[in-house]
Amino acid sequence: MEGFKKILKQKMHNFVEKIFLETKNFPREEIYVTTSQLKRAALSIILNYTEGYARFTEKHQLNFMRTAFGSAKETEYLLYLSKKLNFLTENNYNELSKQLDEINAMLWSEIDLLSKSLNPKKPALPPQTEKI
DSSP: OHHHHHHHHHHHHHHHHHHHHHHTTSOGGGTTTHHHHHHHHHHHHHHHHHHHTTSSSHHHHHHHHHHHHHHHHHHHHHHHHHHHTTSSOHHHHHHHHHHHHHHHHHHHHHHHHHHHHHOTTSOOOOOOOOOO
């Protein structure tokens, strides 16, 4: 499992780097709105994931994993909005969306595993798979 976590953290890191690079090209008037929010949402994914593993109980870890997943969903919408407003090219949007889909799938598998560990009789609710 440690190899899986390392791969997921690296994917999250690469995603955040790409977001920070891409938002440099956003309109200047968006610096305190879309640019800032997208950067914070993307960063929140890896920060919550990392903080979750600094917690000593699986219950607390699960809470942080769910928060990271929520931040990923927020980021998903902000990417969509950025594409619609032509802040991102179609190619860059597709690349970032693909990266985020991979992160979401891996993150969800950890959430599911932790949920089953805490309550084997109650499965985790499936993630919202509907794309924007």
